[in-house]
Amino acid sequence: MKLYMHAAACSLSPHIICRELGLDIELVQVNRETHRTSDGQDFLAINGNGYVPALVLDDGKVLTEGPAIAQFLADSTPDGAAMLPPAGDFRRNEIQSYLNFITAELHKPMVLLFNPLYSSVHEEIRRLISKRLAWLNGRLAGPYLTGDAFTVADAYLFVCLNWSPWTGIDLKQWPTLHGFMARVAARPKVRQALQIEELEAFDADGVYFAPHAYLASAGRSGSPVRP
Numbered sequence: 001m002k003l004y005m006h007a008a009a010c011s012l013s014p015h016i017i018c019r020e021l022g023l024d025i026e027l028v029q030v031n032r033e034t035h036r037t038s039d040g041q042d043f044l045a046i047n048g049n050g051y052v053p054a055l056v057l058d059d060g061k062v063l064t065e066g067p068a069i070a071q072f073l074a075d076s077t078p079d080g081a082a083m084l085p086p087a088g089d090f091r092r093n094e095i096q097s098y099l100n101f102i103t104a105e106l107h108k109p110m111v112l113l114f115n116p117l118y119s120s121v122h123e124e125i126r127r128l129i130s131k132r133l134a135w136l137n138g139r140l141a142g143p144y145l146t147g148d149a150f151t152v153a154d155a156y157l158f159v160c161l162n163w164s165p166w167t168g169i170d171l172k173q174w175p176t177l178h179g180f181m182a183r184v185a186a187r188p189k190v191r192q193a194l195q196i197e198e199l200e201a202f203d204a205d206g207v208y209f210a211p212h213a214y215l216a217s218a219g220r221s222g223s224p225v226r227p
């Protein structure tokens with residue numbers, strides 16, 4: 001399988017899931033400007049929307065949209081039930097509910113904060129995201145979103161919240177969420193994915209990660225890096 005990705009983007013979520021489940025995956029980088037891929041293809045021919053992640057199976061089938069890819073990966077191996085229980089188990093529906101919440105209520109509005117076209121409504125978007133994060137902060141059922149198990153929704157949440165320093169949202173006001181980030185960042189397979197994408201700790205907390213090249217050129221100043 002090939003996973004088309006950008007470092008530190010939402011594609012890091014399926015990447016983490018692959019590492020956690022020991023799935024054999026080839027990472028293919030996509031150039032944001034030209035849409036050329038590191039394996040020499042036109043990415044627009046793979047995903048006409050031009051965004052990552054896209055998963056290409058060994059038989060050539062293409063799957064797009066992060067939450068769908070996350071579920072496909074977990075369902076593709078018996079070990080995946082730990083990250084997403086099978087149909088009929090209500091925990092699966094709870095995790096799917098979180099996947100939808102993260103994609104609609106956090107991921108998309110957060111991406112708008114990186115786009116200067118929407119700067120006139122950035123304050124309003126920040127307020128809306130903060131409301132959602134306050135709700136989420138009160139919902140964590142254990143070390144992870146739904147309890148003791150690290151699920152596909154946790155991988156996705158970690159990746160979106162990792163953009164916080166660049167969106168002007170201080171996660172420290174929600175200690176439970178901040179603690180969640182530290183816990184996920186300490187997972188050996190998550191560390192492995194971060195290392196492979198050449199992401200380094202952004203601040204002393206060691207909770208947020210950004211591309212090595214970005215940190216070197218920005219002098220860790222905290223100015224925006226696009227997800």
Ligand SMILES: N[C@@H](CCC(=O)N[C@@H](CS)C(=O)NCC(=O)O)C(=O)O
Nearest residue numbers: 009010050051052053065066067227
């Ligand atoms: N609905 C898509 C959104 C994916 C998305 O926003 N991808 C961003 C990275 S986080 C991207 O590739 N942006 C580049 C672009 O839109 O050209 C999903 O959930 O997979």
